[in-house]
Amino acid sequence: MPKFTGKHFAILGAGRSGLGAARLARLHGAEVTVVDEGEPQKIKAALDKQHAEGFRTLSGQAARDLVVKPGDFDLVITSPGLDANWPLPKKFTDVGIPLTGEMEFAFNLTDLPLVGITGTNGKSTCTELIAHLFNACGKKSVPCGNHGMSLSEVVASGVSYDVLSLEISSFQLETIQNYRAKASLWLNFAADHLDRYPDMQSYYAAKARIFENVTASDVAIVRAGETVDTGAAQRLTFSAYGAEADWTYSAGCIQVGPENVTFEVNSTLRGRHNMENVMAAMMACQVHGLSLEEMQAALAGYEAPAHRCELVRELHGREYINDSKATNLHALEACIGAMERPIVLIVGGKDKQLDYTPLRDSLKGQVRAMVCIGEIAQALKTTFEDLVPCQTAADMAEAVQLATELSRAGDSIILSPGTSSFDMYTGYAQRGEAFRTAVQSLT
Incomplete structure (x- = not known):
């Protein structure tokens, strides 16, 4: 029955x-x-x-x-x-x-193994990457949870998977009782969702519940420097920003501490923040039996998600990166801080009455020049033209052309708007496609 x-x-x-x-x-x-x-x-x-x-x-x-x-x-x-x-x-x-x-309802009705992923930024990229690595290495997986299909959809489908890649939001963690995973990932933590939570501590506490039911046989994979309590789980760390960790990234290579192995990253993903996603994903897949060698080959075949630090093209020593999904200041700052090359930044869009002055510190030494677009273009130019050369553009084609002229060989030309797109486009995806079209039109 x-x-x-x-x-x-x-x-x-x-x-x-x-x-x-x-x-x-x-x-x-x-x-x-x-x-x-x-x-x-x-x-x-x-x-x-x-x-x-x-x-x-x-x-x-x-x-x-x-x-x-x-x-x-x-x-x-x-x-x-x-x-x-x-x-x-x-x-x-x-x-x-x-x-x-x-999510808790579905978890209690399945025995499918899973990897649980939480964090303020990077969850979707990491979730997709984990599923890709499993599938490419012969283990059937799917990204689900807060990204893609709900866990209930997956369980109700009756499809058998070897491992699920489960993105988990703080909202989903609020109501867990029994949930746990063999590998649990904590990517990072930053201010967000304060329309839902009374304060940062409440938001943090909700996310930290991912480790509430872990046992000594489980693994917690955590960004180095994070103070989250990982309970009884074995704790492994990663860092692309110079912190001491079990896995580290520097100058295009990942070093795996315990194995004392170093390998070059062959991926379309760009930015140190994405290298942290790569390390966290590979660490989780290693917990579930994948080898470093097979994961390196699988990583090379991974297509970066559209509009999220997506490498569009390399031309004349410059790389063109589409980060149109950066629709707020925090995402823009994360993009700038993650890049290893000098940047010519295409920024702007709808005027959401945001205060962009906190960005000034992020620009110093990293951003070579800016091209401003959209409703807020002139305001951005006024805010930053004393720090870096700033120009305004009437459309994306002009913005890409100006950014190219302002750049040098070895630079990254990045669309990372820091605000929404509805002044010029139907959404961030259409804006990103306009950037891609303009870049591909360059000769």
Whole structure:
């Protein structure tokens, strides 16, 4: 008999995580009601998918008016975007209905091995890279969790994988109880999501729960210098910024301390921050049995994610890098700090009333010149022209041409806007494609 026959579960959130949880719950015999406070016309696509698979839904005002009594439901499963302390989840927990998160629900219904990845920046790149390394080396894997398919979708699909590459957000970690992984990655930590958390300590505490249930047979892979408590797990460290660590990167090479092995990195990924992603990914795959030799060959075949420090072209000794996904100041600073060559920076876009003056320290000694675009172009030029040569451009083609003229052989010409794209483009992807087209048009 299925595990949940006769049970009635509420799924909060009609999106991808909610649909995966609904499928998985029904697969195990539960009756399901999907509840989402979004207005029906605004979440029509998600509701249509739920209805197509025969799930009962409550949305908009009907969801807000829902009165929950003890015994109405046996379990409430939340999507990551919902805080358990918000009014909708509390309708259930206030009358004694137990709550779990979608990821935790799926974890308890599978025995598939997995690697868990968290951090403020770099999670998606690292998650994709881990799945690529496993697949290229003969172990079937898929990127999932907070990136790609939800864990519930993967488990409900019934497809057998050797190892899952699971990106985990702080929101997903808020509701874990049993979750643990043989290899858990902590990539970095920086301020973020303070619209969800009352302070940095709360955000940090949520992310640190990735190590809450680890045992002495597990491995914690942590960026050197991070103070996070990794519990009983064996702790391994990595650094591309000169810190002492088990794995280090310098001048194009990775050194593996315990094995005393050094190898040159052959990858389209650019920047020291991405070299940290490479080391963390390889360390996790090594925990699951892959050798350094086979991973080096697999790494060479990895295509960097579009618009994230993506190498577009090398021409006349210059490399052109598309980091259009850098839509905030923190991402822009991370890009600048990660590069090993002098930079000519293409920056700007929509005016989000951001204060760019903190960027001044990052520019010194690293950025040779700037080309400013978009609504905020003139303001950026005014802010930085006393530090570095600054020009403004009317469009991306002109920006790339000017950046090339300002550069020298050995430089990196980087589109890393530091703000959103909606003044000129439909999104960061279209902006990145415009940069790629302009670069490919150079002769």
